[in-house]
Amino acid sequence: MPSNQTSPSSDARASARIAVIIPSYKVTRHILGVIAAIGPHADAIYVVDDSCPDGSGRYVQQHCTDPRVRVLFNPVNLGVGGAVMAGYAQAIADGMDVLVKIDGDGQMDPALMDDFTLPILHGEADYTKGNRFFDLEDVRAMPRVRIFGNAVLSFMSKISTGYWQIFDPTNGYTALHAAVASRLPFDKISRRYFFETDMLFRLNTVGAVVLDVPMQARYADEVSGLRIRKIVGEFLVKHLRNGVKRVFYSHYLRNxxxxxxxxxxxxxxxxxxxxxxxxxxxxxxxxxxxxxxxxxxxxxxxxxxxxxxxxxxxxxxxASVPVRPLHLTASVRRQRGVLQQQQDPQAGRAQP
Known part of the structure; x- marks a missing residue:
C-alpha cells in the first residue's frame, strides 16, 4: 500500500485540489477584489449567488476573467449556509479535496488561506476555522458589540458542540476536508446565521478534529446583516437542542x-x-x-x-474532544474514493 493512503505527505499536498467557496449576497463592491487576492494554490473558485438582489453572480460573470471562477445560482435565497453547502456539493462532485469558505465582503484575507489548508493537508485536522481573539491588539480594534456577542455565543457553543478548545464559533473563514464533508447531513444543517455553529455540532457527531487558526478580521464599509439582539433567543434555543442531542449521542448512544x-x-x-x-x-x-x-x-x-x-x-x-482526524481513517478514504469513481471514474483514479 502506498504511504500516502495512510497519512498526508508532501506528494499528497502537491496533488491535493483546493476549492474556494464564496457565498455572494450584496457584496458587489468587494467580491472582485476578494477573487483577485486568492492565490495560485486554489484550483477552483465557486461564487454562489444566493438569489442576490444586486445580481452579484452576473456581475462576476461579466467582470471577472479568472478561469478558475465558476458562478452558481441559487433559485431562492437559502442564507449563507445554503449558499456554502451548494458550493460544497459542487466542489465535491468536481473531485476537490479541501473546501475553503471565504466571505465576499472583504473581511477575510485570502492570503491566509495556507494557514487554513495546511493543517488539513498535513493530517492535523479535518476542519479549520478562524479565531479573531488570539491577539489582544486585534481584539481592541473590534467593535465592542461583536466582542460581547462572540463571547456569549462562544460559551454556549462550547457546551452544544463539545469543542471546548475553540473560540469565535461564528467565524466564517473555514476549511474542510471533502471526505469529511461527504459524511455530513447537508439537509439537516442550519442554513442561515446558525450555520457555522451547527456545522461544529455536526462535525462532532462524526468525530471530526477541529482546529482554530489565528487571524485578523478587517472592518471597513461592509454591511453586516447580523443583529445580535435579534438572534440571541434563537441561538439559545438551538444551542440547547444541539447540546442535549450531543450529550445523548456522545455519552449514551455511542459510548x-x-x-x-x-x-x-x-x-x-x-x-x-x-x-x-x-x-x-x-x-x-x-x-x-x-x-x-x-x-x-x-x-x-x-x-x-x-x-x-x-x-x-x-x-x-x-477530555472527549476528537483528536484523530477523521479523513485519515481507511473507511472514510475508501468511501471518498468510491464516491469519486461513481461521479467520474477517471477523476477517482487520479486522486491520492
Whole structure:
C-alpha cells in the first residue's frame, strides 16, 4: 500500500485540489477584489449567488476573467449556509479535496488561506476555522458589540458542540476536508446565521478534529446583516437542542463512561436541593421561625454533591474532544474514493 493512503505527505499536498467557496449576497463592491487576492494554490473558485438582489453572480460573470471562477445560482435565497453547502456539493462532485469558505465582503484575507489548508493537508485536522481573539491588539480594534456577542455565543457553543478548545464559533473563514464533508447531513444543517455553529455540532457527531487558526478580521464599509439582539433567543434555543442531542449521542448512544452516571446524578441532586431547600426556606419564612439546622445541612450536601457530579461530567466531556482526524481513517478514504469513481471514474483514479 502506498504511504500516502495512510497519512498526508508532501506528494499528497502537491496533488491535493483546493476549492474556494464564496457565498455572494450584496457584496458587489468587494467580491472582485476578494477573487483577485486568492492565490495560485486554489484550483477552483465557486461564487454562489444566493438569489442576490444586486445580481452579484452576473456581475462576476461579466467582470471577472479568472478561469478558475465558476458562478452558481441559487433559485431562492437559502442564507449563507445554503449558499456554502451548494458550493460544497459542487466542489465535491468536481473531485476537490479541501473546501475553503471565504466571505465576499472583504473581511477575510485570502492570503491566509495556507494557514487554513495546511493543517488539513498535513493530517492535523479535518476542519479549520478562524479565531479573531488570539491577539489582544486585534481584539481592541473590534467593535465592542461583536466582542460581547462572540463571547456569549462562544460559551454556549462550547457546551452544544463539545469543542471546548475553540473560540469565535461564528467565524466564517473555514476549511474542510471533502471526505469529511461527504459524511455530513447537508439537509439537516442550519442554513442561515446558525450555520457555522451547527456545522461544529455536526462535525462532532462524526468525530471530526477541529482546529482554530489565528487571524485578523478587517472592518471597513461592509454591511453586516447580523443583529445580535435579534438572534440571541434563537441561538439559545438551538444551542440547547444541539447540546442535549450531543450529550445523548456522545455519552449514551455511542459510548458510556463515568460521565454517563455523573450527569443524571448531578442534575437530580441539584434539583432535589433546590426543591427541598426552597420549600423549607419558604415554609420557615412564612412561619417566622428559623430553618432547622439538619434541613440546611441536607440541602447544602445535596447542592455540593450535585455540583461535584456536574464538574466530573464536564471534566470527562472536555477530555472527549476528537483528536484523530477523521479523513485519515481507511473507511472514510475508501468511501471518498468510491464516491469519486461513481461521479467520474477517471477523476477517482487520479486522486491520492
Amino acid at each position: 458510556m463512561s463515568i460521565a454517563s452516571l455523573a450527569l443524571p446524578l448531578g442534575l437530580v441532586m441539584l434539583g432535589a436541593a433546590c426543591v427541598y431547600g426552597g420549600y423549607h426556606w419558604v415554609h420557615s419564612a412564612q412561619a417566622g421561625v428559623a430553618t432547622p439546622a439538619g434541613t440546611v445541612v441536607l440541602s447544602a450536601a445535596l447542592l455540593m454533591g450535585g455540583l461535584q457530579f456536574l464538574l466530573a461530567f464536564f471534566a470527562v466531556d472536555m
